[in-house]
Amino acid sequence: MALQQIVQQTVEGLGFELVDVERSAGGLLRVTIDVPWQRPEAGQAAAERYITVDDCEAVTRQLQFALEVGSIDYQRLEVSSPGIDRPLRREDDLERFEGELIDLTLKAPLGAAAGGQVAANRKKFRGRLERAEGGGWQITWSDEPAPRPGQRVGRKRESAPLQVLGFEWDELREARLAPVVNFKGRAGRTPQTD
Template sequence: MAKVSNTDRKILPILEPIIAERNLELVDLEFVKEGANWYLRVYIDKEGGVDIDDCEGVSRALEAKLDTEDPIEQAYILEVSSPGIDRPLKKDADFEKYRGEIIDIKLYKGLNGQKQYQGKLLGLENGVISIEDEENKVITFEQKEVAGVRLAVIF
């Protein structure tokens, strides 16, 4: 699920110490082209959530290091933010931390004619994600077949 790109390999050694010294968690890192612009997006979190000062501190420190080391050839826009209430689950530890929470799963290819599922996260074991749907039925997904997993937003 979580593939590491060449850009990630260049950025992570610069970013991880900045995140660690602020007692934050790196949730996700994206380097994507949207329209004419490239974006380097860093999603951070901590217990109780991040605030604007956390995002600003990481942004300023990372920007200074990136300007010095210049690991990315093309021009880009740096964005540092919270993962939001529909936080993606990417790392194995995320699946343990959010066990029992309602999640949304999107598949690359449909299973029984369906590409999106929602249910209570039972866990991740040996590359298999298990959920319990509203009818208390356990459904399993091979992690390699899953396009994305997010905490569900339920109002």
């Protein structure tokens, strides 16, 4: 049995989703796991559950056994969560992270199809992932730089226009969540009162 099959069967058998399997120099085998996503019911919010150290430990133990039985040679095994810049590997991931800020790289530059608003040789974009009206996906972004912390922004200043790029899954070379760190806590949390 191939490495990918052994790892996928083991990870999914433990109730997790396999995001990536990577072999590196020096015999490092890196496995990235996540919590399986299920479409929320209409009117319900998606449940938030994250990969814990205990989850990684359980997968590591089971993988060590499965890889030994499958005679897969490796020096070191590393099991981890995808992190804040999670790669989007399947089209289902786009639906899962709709509304999030993503970085994407196209397989081919835009060419003249962009209508002159975007450089014709541009392949990398960062924007908000949305479902396109006619089907497919789009990202929306502004090329205006974000104001620095503490910087005053004048009221008369016009903001740069929003730009939209439609794309299909097969046009992507790579897509991942954009790493956004907020040190002020999660948005929408209300302080508890006793």
